[in-house]
Amino acid sequence: xxxxxxxxxxxxxxxxxxxxxxxxxxxxxxxxxxxxxxxxxxxxxxxxxxxxxxxxxxxxxxxxxxxxxxxxxxxxxxxxxxxxxxxxxxxxxxxxxxxxxxxxxxxxxxxxx
Amino acid sequence: xxxxxxxxxxxxxxxxxxxxxxxxxxxxxxxxxxxxxxxxxxxxxxxxxxxxxxxxxxxxxxxxxxxxxxxxxxxxxxxxxxxxxxxxxxxxxxxxxxxxxxxxxxxxxxxxxx
Numbered sequence: 001x002x003x004x005x006x007x008x009x010x011x012x013x014x015x016x017x018x019x020x021x022x023x024x025x026x027x028x029x030x031x032x033x034x035x036x037x038x039x040x041x042x043x044x045x046x047x048x049x050x051x052x053x054x055x056x057x058x059x060x061x062x063x064x065x066x067x068x069x070x071x072x073x074x075x076x077x078x079x080x081x082x083x084x085x086x087x088x089x090x091x092x093x094x095x096x097x098x099x100x101x102x103x104x105x106x107x108x109x110x111x112x113x
Numbered sequence: 114x115x116x117x118x119x120x121x122x123x124x125x126x127x128x129x130x131x132x133x134x135x136x137x138x139x140x141x142x143x144x145x146x147x148x149x150x151x152x153x154x155x156x157x158x159x160x161x162x163x164x165x166x167x168x169x170x171x172x173x174x175x176x177x178x179x180x181x182x183x184x185x186x187x188x189x190x191x192x193x194x195x196x197x198x199x200x201x202x203x204x205x206x207x208x209x210x211x212x213x214x215x216x217x218x219x220x221x222x223x224x225x226x227x
Contacts, residue, residue: 004156043219044157044202090156099145099164100206100215104156 002027004105006091012111019064019078021108023091026072032094033074034102035066037087044090050074086112115140117205119218127226132190134221136203139184143205146179146186147215151200161188193225 003026013019025031035047046059048066056066063082067075074091089108095101116139126132138146144165149157163170163177163186170177174193179186186205190197203218 044217046214049214099162101147101159101162102215103159104149107154107156109154 002031002093002095002103004091004093004103006089006105006108008108009106010109010111012113013081014113015083016080019076019081019085019110021076021089021110023074023076023105024072025074025093028072028093028096030071033068034092034094035074035076036090036092036104038090038107039087048076081112083112086110115143115205115207115214115216117203117216117218119203119221121221122219123222123224125224125226126193128193128195130193132193132197132223132225134188134201134203134223136186136188136205136218137184138186138205138216140205140207141181141184142207143216145206146177147204147206148177148188149202149204149217151202151220153199157202190223193223195225195227198223198225 005024007022032051034049036044037047038044048056048058050056050068053068053071064078091105092102119136147162148160150160151157161172161175161177163179165181168179174191176189200220200222202220204215206215
């Protein structure tokens with residue numbers, strides 16, 4: 001079964017600074033990958049998904065971007081962070097069954113000050 | 114597109130009692146309904162799922178039911194324990210395609226009081 005790693009686990013950044021969050025997946029090949037954001041006490045907002053290397057689709061307009069340089073690596077970035085970017089960022093991977101199971105990583109807690 | 118509603122938003126039960134969380138969805142093409150449990154500071158964990166060709170599924174103290182006609186599905190937890198305290202998310206998804214979006218409900222915060 002797949003294992004999802006995310007780092008860093010926590011991050012505190014000043015407004016206007018850049019951001020890079022990394023997600024790597026083990027135990028599967030050519031997975032669909034997803035970035036979600038969860039504001040405090042809120043649900044899951046899909047930010048980006050990727051069906052393959054270099055293929056990124058954005059769900060909501062924002063100052064974040066995503067990249068997939070390798071099959072099992074998914075990166076979330078920003079050139080200049082905003083206060084509203086604070087939240088819990090989750091990477092997810094689709095399972096290999098015929099249904100849309102999604103498996104989540106441990107998350108990164110981002111606080112923008 | 115698909116829209117998933119979930120009730121209640123918060124739920125407190127005494128240890129040993131049952132807890133029920135209900136969800137509705139809008140897209141009749143959805144045929145896969147997973148449930149996730151999220152403990153504080155952790156990523157959501159898939160705990161059980163149900164597919165549209167099944168009306169009910171049980172796994173120990175957890176059961177899910179699905180009513181496709183009414184577009185309702187529910188999570189039932191019996192003999193609740195303090196470790197069941199968490200946020201629970203329901204979700205709905207159409208058949209797997211090259212792009213498959215899972216739509217999540219807003220979540221239910223469950224507290225089990227010892």
